[in-house]
Amino acid sequence: MRAWRLVLRLHERLDMDTEAQQTILVATDFSAGSDLALDRAIELAKNTGARLAIVHAIEPALDFPMAATYTEVGGGFYASVDLALAARAAKAAKAGVVCTTKILEGTVATEIAAWAREIGAIMIVQGTHGRTGLAHVLLGSVAEKVVRQATCPVLTVPFGHRAA
Numbered sequence: 001m002r003a004w005r006l007v008l009r010l011h012e013r014l015d016m017d018t019e020a021q022q023t024i025l026v027a028t029d030f031s032a033g034s035d036l037a038l039d040r041a042i043e044l045a046k047n048t049g050a051r052l053a054i055v056h057a058i059e060p061a062l063d064f065p066m067a068a069t070y071t072e073v074g075g076g077f078y079a080s081v082d083l084a085l086a087a088r089a090a091k092a093a094k095a096g097v098v099c100t101t102k103i104l105e106g107t108v109a110t111e112i113a114a115w116a117r118e119i120g121a122i123m124i125v126q127g128t129h130g131r132t133g134l135a136h137v138l139l140g141s142v143a144e145k146v147v148r149q150a151t152c153p154v155l156t157v158p159f160g161h162r163a164a
Helices: 002-016 032-046 075-094 108-119 133-139 142-149
Strands: 023-027 049-057 099-105 123-129 156-160
Touching: 002 099, 002 142, 023 032, 023 108, 032 049, 032 075, 032 123, 032 156, 049 075, 049 133, 075 099, 099 108, 108 123, 123 142
Parallel strands: 023 049, 023 123, 049 099, 123 156
Antiparallel strands: none
């Protein structure tokens, strides 16, 4: 039920500016949780007439001395990311939703929030992993950081739960 209230609010925002098609940014890490969030975003876009911008942010591993850097991997890594984004864009297109993709580089949450501002997104949709305890302390929550940095509404879709 909450999702439909959100759709109604999005309709109101879309009615304010009918000349420009509105954009919903979808952040993905290619996990099952992100794919669930993409499904929600496609549903919202279909119901509001918005388009989607699907992004994947790559945080350079240069800060981690024991990890391989992305520059060592070469173009193959970026090509695989681009293919994964294209597969998700094809899913949106099959549902009748106009979609673009982009690979971002930098601090993940910061880049997602900055790109949303740059394209004038009306909303960010992303999945959550639901990490707790030590995993949350060590890895943090990208979704939580995006919520703090975003200037537009953020819909987080919890993995393993059906969002209402």
